[in-house]
Amino acid sequence: MIRLAAITRVFRMGDQEVRALNNVSIDIASGEYVSIMGPSGSGKSTLLNVIGLLDRPDGGRYELDGNDVTDLSENERARVRREKIGFVFQSFHLVPRLTAAENIELPLMLEGVAPTERKSRVDAALDAFDLRDRARHRPSELSGGQRQRVAIARATILRPTALLADEPTGNLDHRIGAEVMALLEGLHHAGTTLIVVTHDRELGARAHRHIGMRDGEIVADET
Amino acid sequence: MTPLDTLKLSFSTVASYRTRSLLIVLAMALGVAAVVVLTALGEGARRYVVGQFSSLGTNLIIVLPGRAETSGGFPGAALGQTPRDLTLDDALFISHLPQVRRLAPLNVGVAELASGGRLREVTVLGSTSELLPIRHMKLSQGSFLAQGSERSAQIVLGSVLAREFFPDGKAVGQRVRLGDSRFLVSGVLAVQGESMGFNSDEIAIIPIDYAQELFNTESLFRILVEARSRNAIEPAKAAIRHALTLRHDGEEDVTVITQDAVLDTFDRILRALTLGVAGIAAISLAVAGILVMNVMLVAVAQRTSEIGLLKAVGATSADIRRLFFAEALWLSLAGGAIGYALGHFGAWMIRLAYPLLPAFPPAWASVAGVATALITGVIASLLPASRAAKLDPVLALSGK
Ligand SMILES: Nc1ncnc2c1ncn2[C@@H]1O[C@H](COP(=O)(O)OP(=O)(O)O)[C@@H](O)[C@H]1O
Ligand SMILES: [Mg+2]
Numbered sequence: 001m002i003r004l005a006a007i008t009r010v011f012r013m014g015d016q017e018v019r020a021l022n023n024v025s026i027d028i029a030s031g032e033y034v035s036i037m038g039p040s041g042s043g044k045s046t047l048l049n050v051i052g053l054l055d056r057p058d059g060g061r062y063e064l065d066g067n068d069v070t071d072l073s074e075n076e077r078a079r080v081r082r083e084k085i086g087f088v089f090q091s092f093h094l095v096p097r098l099t100a101a102e103n104i105e106l107p108l109m110l111e112g113v114a115p116t117e118r119k120s121r122v123d124a125a126l127d128a129f130d131l132r133d134r135a136r137h138r139p140s141e142l143s144g145g146q147r148q149r150v151a152i153a154r155a156t157i158l159r160p161t162a163l164l165a166d167e168p169t170g171n172l173d174h175r176i177g178a179e180v181m182a183l184l185e186g187l188h189h190a191g192t193t194l195i196v197v198t199h200d201r202e203l204g205a206r207a208h209r210h211i212g213m214r215d216g217e218i219v220a221d222e223t
Numbered sequence: 224m225t226p227l228d229t230l231k232l233s234f235s236t237v238a239s240y241r242t243r244s245l246l247i248v249l250a251m252a253l254g255v256a257a258v259v260v261l262t263a264l265g266e267g268a269r270r271y272v273v274g275q276f277s278s279l280g281t282n283l284i285i286v287l288p289g290r291a292e293t294s295g296g297f298p299g300a301a302l303g304q305t306p307r308d309l310t311l312d313d314a315l316f317i318s319h320l321p322q323v324r325r326l327a328p329l330n331v332g333v334a335e336l337a338s339g340g341r342l343r344e345v346t347v348l349g350s351t352s353e354l355l356p357i358r359h360m361k362l363s364q365g366s367f368l369a370q371g372s373e374r375s376a377q378i379v380l381g382s383v384l385a386r387e388f389f390p391d392g393k394a395v396g397q398r399v400r401l402g403d404s405r406f407l408v409s410g411v412l413a414v415q416g417e418s419m420g421f422n423s424d425e426i427a428i429i430p431i432d433y434a435q436e437l438f439n440t441e442s443l444f445r446i447l448v449e450a451r452s453r454n455a456i457e458p459a460k461a462a463i464r465h466a467l468t469l470r471h472d473g474e475e476d477v478t479v480i481t482q483d484a485v486l487d488t489f490d491r492i493l494r495a496l497t498l499g500v501a502g503i504a505a506i507s508l509a510v511a512g513i514l515v516m517n518v519m520l521v522a523v524a525q526r527t528s529e530i531g532l533l534k535a536v537g538a539t540s541a542d543i544r545r546l547f548f549a550e551a552l553w554l555s556l557a558g559g560a561i562g563y564a565l566g567h568f569g570a571w572m573i574r575l576a577y578p579l580l581p582a583f584p585p586a587w588a589s590v591a592g593v594a595t596a597l598i599t600g601v602i603a604s605l606l607p608a609s610r611a612a613k614l615d616p617v618l619a620l621s622g623k
Contacts, residue, residue, distance in 0.1 A: 054535060054616045075539050082537025093532040093620065097239040107536045109228045154536065 002028040002051055002162065002193070007060035009046050009216075020046040021057065022216035028195065028209075030065075030161060033188045035204040036197045038213035044197045045166055047213070051195065052085045052164045053077045065161065082111055086155030086163045086192075088184070090170035092147040094139040094154075100146075101126060101135040104153045111158060125153040129183070145176040152183060162193040169203060181206065224542045233549035240522070244554060247515050251558020251596050252565055254508035258592035259566020259584045261504050264573065265497030267582030269490060274581070276486040280357050282324075282453055284460055286317070286446040286467070287478050307471045308442035311431065317466060322451055322459035327354040328431050329445040332438040336427060338388050338399040345384060346426045347401065349434020357449045360423065365395035365410030368430055376433060378406035383424040385411040401427065402437050456481050501588055505595050511558070512599030515551060519607035523547070523614075530611050531619025540612035547608035548601065555600025559593035566592065 009021040020043045028034055036044050049055035050062065053069060062070045069080060094103050101122050108118045126132045129149045139147055148168060155163060165184060169177030181196075181203055188194040198204045212220030224232075237244045288309040314328040330349035335342060354360070355367045364385075368377055378399060385394040385408075397408045406429060415423045435441065450459040460479050468475045523530070530543055566584060573582040 049617050052535070054620075075541070078534065078537050078539040078542075081535065087535045089620070093528060093535070095529055095532065097236060106533070109232065110224050110533075110537050110542060112225055112228075158537075 001030055001063075001065055002026075003061075003063040004050070005061045005063075007047075007050060007057045007062065009043075009050060009055065010058050019216045021050065024060070024216070024218055026211070026218060026221070028193065030193055031188075031191055032209060033185070033194045033207045034196070034209045034211060035207035036195065036211045036213060037199070037201070037204045038219075042213040043216040044213055046216075048164050048166050048195065048197055051162070052087055053081050054087075082107060082158060084161045086158075086160035088148070088151055088155050088163065088165040088168045090167040092139070092144075092151045092171070094147055094150055096139050099136050099138055100131055100142065100150045103139070103150055104157055106154060107158045121157060125157055129153045143176075144172050145179060148172060148176075148180050149183065152180070152187075156187060156192070160192065162195065163187060165194070165196045167197055167199065169198065169200065177203065224538070224545070226545075229542070229545050229549050230553075233546050234553055236546075237550050237553045243518055243522075244557075247511070247518055247554045248558045248561060250511040250514050251508070251555055251600065252562035254504065254511045255559050255562025255592040255596050256565035256569060257504035257507055258501055258595070259563065259589055260569040260573070261500040262497050262588035263566070263570035263582040263584035264580075265493060265500055266585045266588070267573070267580040269493035269497065270581045270583075271579065272489045272493060273486060276482055276489070277359075280359055280447065280449065280482075282450040282456055283357070283482050284448040284450055284456060284463065285480050285482065286448060286463060287444075287480075288442060288476070290476055290478055307474065307476050309446065309467075309477060310441060310443065311435075313467060313470060314443065314446050316470060317446065317448065317463050320459065320462045320466060322455045322462050324449045324451045325353045325357060326446055326448040327351050327357050328443045329354070329447060330431060330434040330438060330440065331444045332434065334402045334427075334437055336384065336388070336399060336401050338397065341388055343387070345401075347434060347437065348426055348428045349431040349437070350428060351431055354428065354447070357447050360415065361413040362410045363413040364392075365408070367410050368428065369409070375430065376404060376406045377409040377430060379410045379412060379428040380408060381412050381422075381424040381426045382414045383422075384427060401429065404433065404437070406433075453483070456483055497585075497588075501591070504592070508592075508595045508599050511596075512603040515554060515600055516603035516606060519547065519551065519604055520610070522550075523607045523611045526611075527614060527619045528622045530614050531616045531621075534614075534616035535620060543614075544608045544612040547611050548604050551600045551604030551608075552597070555596045558600070559596035562596065563589060563593055 004024055004026045007021050007024045008019065011018045011020055024047065036047065038044055046055060050057050057070070061068060064080065064084065069077070072080065095106070104125050105118055105122050108121060113121070126135050129152065131146065131149055131153065134142060134146055139150070142150065163184065168184065169180055172180060177200070184194055184196065185206070196207060204210060209223045210220065211218055286309065288307070311328055314326060317323060318326050327350045332347050333344055334347050336345045348354070350368070352368045363382060367379055369375070378401060380388070380394055388394065388399065389397060394408045394411050399406050399408060412423060448459065448463065450456045460481060464475065464477070464479050467477045533543060566589070570582050570584050573580065
């Protein structure tokens with residue numbers, strides 16, 4: 001359960017002030033499938049970053065699964081990110097030096113999971129995302145769709161309650177993008193809360209709840 | 224993240240940035256090697272000099288005739304006097320001083336040694352039985368000049384002379400001619416090699432009376448005195464000077480020197496020198512540290528988005544800091560280890576090239592060199608690591 005109450009996020013550039021989020025309030029129940037759409041610069045990414053505890057709001061309260069997480073310390077936020085949130089980015093953000101398997105393994109390592117258990121969980125993920133024969137490949141040797149599959153495997157390896165995807169198909173062609181969306185929807189069916197920021201109307205329409213944003217405010221919220 | 228995983232992950236990072244890592248490791252290694260080699264040289268020089276002096280004897284006081292003073296010269300010179308001779312009676316008198324354990328009067332000259340058709344010029348020392356213990360000499364055969372044997376015509380040969388004249392090795396008991404007199408070989412010195420530019424393997428030693436007769440002199444060249452202990456050196460020196468001044472009608476016309484004073488000075492100078500070069504070499508390590516810091520700052524800048532990603536998947540600031548910290552640790556560890564090996568190899572090469580120089584790097588220098596590399600590396604990583612740890616994840620992810 002994600003509960004944002006009067007969240008404000010202000011960026012200052014010199015003496016200019018940008019209200020990336022202006023008094024945003026929203027509840028997203030566990031297991032929902034939500035798309036966020038809106039013009040560029042409307043605050044979609046900022047909203048996702050606040051939900052994912054990557055960014056701190058300047059005002060308002062944020063409650064996650066019944067706990068107020070607004071004022072958590074840096075370390076506690078890292079722990080919550082690790083345990084409850086999975087991020088998928090437009091540009092994949094794989095570590096170029098590490099193989100596909102090692103990239104997927106990263107969150108397990110950060111969590112302190114023992115190596116033997118890590119191996120079996122990574123193997124399972126490789127199977128689930130059809131990456132078995134790409135396990136030892138580095139990101140530069142993978143196609144865009146394969147890279148995003150690795151990123152999704154990494155985002156879900158610790159079984160987060162919420163998966164936050166910021167334009168996950170933005171760098172993929174239409175057919176591959178549809179495949180990736182199908183993969184994310186599969187995770188939603190398995191119970192994960194799925195929040196997708198997208199420009200693509202068609203893909204956005206597949207969500208069960210559609211949030212529209214403009215100038216840092218929520219202007220539409222339809223199911 | 225467990226420490227082991229931190230070490231593994233940072234190792235793979237360091238290994239994958241091959242050129243950059245090699246450069247840093249090389250800079251570190253050269254610094255450490257410089258510390259090891261330079262201290263090996265300094266310490267080798269110190270040991271060499273100390274060894275040379277010690278081979279002359281311990282607690283040694285040397286009395287020589289004449290006054291070696293920078294100002295004024297011999298006080299009686301103005302009155303037309305020459306410095307008085309140092310005689311055997313003077314030596315006998317000094318030997319009764321309580322601070323003196325033993326002494327050996329010394330005359331030195333060159334004479335012709337002949338035996339069995341062979342003939343050569345040799346350096347001849349005239350002395351007493353006490354010369355052996357005072358100068359730390361050893362015999363390989365026979366006996367030294369027997370105590371109270373000043374009047375028997377005995378001769379002790381250096382090892383090279385003995386081999387030259389008696390290739391069959393049976394020198395003891397043979398007769399030789401030195402100058403115009405005949406001597407009986409009583410013993411052969413063990414091989415000692417050169418010390419202070421004086422090769423005791425090619426000398427002959429005869430009783431002092433014969434030497435004075437041979438060289439036609441009453442005056443001693445030196446008196447070698449061994450004090451009872453290290454602490455007795457200074458009192459002995461004063462007592463000797465006092466006694467000889469009395470015997471010489473109030474004229475202080477002898478010079479009394481101790482090698483310990485000289486030795487201590489050398490020892491101190493060379494220790495300071497070793498420390499100095501070690502310090503200079505350590506500065507090159509500090510420079511390597513600055514290099515490490517710069518390269519790591521660049522690395523942090525290059526890997527900004529990766530750091531953002533790590534934070535997004537749940538890395539704490541401490542995780543990030545430790546990762547960069549561990550990278551510096553690996554680099555300086557490799558640099559230290561390679562530098563250590565390189566330095567010891569260098570010292571070994573020096574010992575090969577100059578066998579006389581015991582150029583062994585002191586243990587403290589090896590430890591200090593490697594430790595300095597580790598500490599510099601780790602300190603150099605503090606700023607980049609904390610900069611990485613403090614990065615704002617959102618900005619970092621957007622590559623800003
Ligand atoms: N770090 C930042 N510094 C200054 N302004 C920012 C920063 N991040 C976002 N903004 C501004 O906040 C607004 C919302 O940005 P963003 O959430 O990225 O929009 P969207 O994802 O909808 O395109 C934009 O005007 C953007 O310029
Ligand atoms: Mg955006």
